[in-house]
Amino acid sequence: MPQPSVLILKFGAIGDVIMAIPAAHALHLQGFRIDWICSPTVAPILALYPWINPILIDDRALLKGSPLAKLKVIAKMWRTLAGRHYDLVANLYYDPRYRILTLPVRATRRLMLSTTDRRFQLLPGRHHTDEYARILLNLPDHVRPTQLAPIPAPNLPPSPHPRTPGHARVILAPAGARNLLRDDLLRRWPPELYVELTRQLLAQNIEVVLIGGPDDAWITESFASLQVTNLIGKLKLPETLALLDDSDVMVTHDTGPLHLAGITRVAIVTLFGPTDPHGRLPQRPGTLALWGGEHFACRPCYDGRDFAPCPSNDCMRQITPTAVTHQILQLLQTQPNKPSLFSSVPSVIRFPPYAQ
Structure with missing residues (x-):
């Protein structure tokens, strides 16, 4: 039986990406392969987790570039994703225009954040980490995760700045x-x-x-x-x-x-x-x-x-x-x-x- 797989679309910001990692980890523990479309800024964070496969996108060109530059980013992503199948494609944005990036993907199920559908909305007053997990794990609203903890970064390099002895x-x-x-x-x-x-x-x-x-x-x-x-x-x-x-x-x-x-x-x-x-x-x-x-x-x-x-x-x-x-x-x-x-x-x- 082939390994189930999920494609997550979340470039940044850093905080949003880190708050979504516990939900991805929960899917990983269920046996899913995790591919993640991300910016060069956050890719080094995701790369610390060996069970995440970062797929880089030039978010600066996509969001701030000329129309031609944006088309080149989209075309490059289409070439990368062409022919792939995922059990779940999770677009963790509210803006429907981001759906264009995953058009070539064959998917059993797709989701994206919604301002009108409560099931796919980051509900006010709830922790974003729990909300990403509720949405990605397809949990009913009344059976949502509670206080999911951050996943500590593994395999860190040595500290780049030595401590001053005797000082906090x-x-x-x-x-x-x-x-x-x-x-x-x-x-x-x-x-x-x-x-x-x-x-x-x-x-x-x-x-x-x-x-x-x-x-x-x-x-x-x-x-x-x-x-x-x-x-x-x-x-x-x-x-x-x-x-x-x-x-x-x-x-x-x-x-x-x-x-x-x-x-x-x-x-x-x-x-x-x-x-x-x-x-x-x-x-x-x-x-x-x-x-x-x-x-x-x-x-x-x-x-x-x-x-x-x-x-x-x-x-x-x-x-x-x-x-x-x-x-x-x-x-x-x-x-x-x-x-x-x-x-x-x-x-x-x-x-x-x-x-x-």
Whole structure:
């Protein structure tokens, strides 16, 4: 009997891909071969899992290129997929135009996300990891998965940056929240607050390391006067994972590095405002969210596509560097007992709980 197979279409972003991996793993455990159409950005992550077969697509040309460039990407994908049969083709996008990429595939069953059919919608208030699993595993809505844990990244390379002896190490990812199609400014904790947090950590004799992609270099100027290690744009994704795994605490907002940290052993402090942390936090121990804007009627304002027009980003600004430092020091007291069992749920603190 031939091995059952599934083709997953999800280029990125990093967080969405990582949150879909547990569902793919569940199919793998059922005996499925997993092929995954993905971008060059996330392919190194998927390649860490030997049971996933990445199929590369030039997403930049497809989404931002000329009409001719887009046609070339589609034609190349058709040549790659021609003659293949899958038991399931899973298009994890709402936009029906993505269906064109898998037209040559013969499939027993096809699915894609839907804004009108509840069975194929990422339902609000539920964790995206559980929702991807519910959809891919074809589960009834009332028998959905609960708190699926991240799948830890195996076979990581050595850490690219040696630790400073006698110092705790905190990783900051102060930029991010940007992809090929949009810049989600409202997700970010303001740079000046990251700078003040850095000053407080350095005063505690804590080593601070900055990470991010090449497009995040704009933020480095804010830290120019501080004694930090700047690795923004200098690491490949497996190296970033190795660095996180060898560090004590990671601090960021709702962006890709949060999900990278989720598949390592680093403790996490993450900062939320316009998006709901309950649907996005890595579902494992050692993860803490500060959710700003506790008394704002408009929070969360993200509807899955857009944010409310907001000139001030006050829900994020309510989270103070002092509060973040407090949580970091609390987590460091539990080190070196890093979280190693990828189960359980993270904690969410509705902010501000402290006297102002």
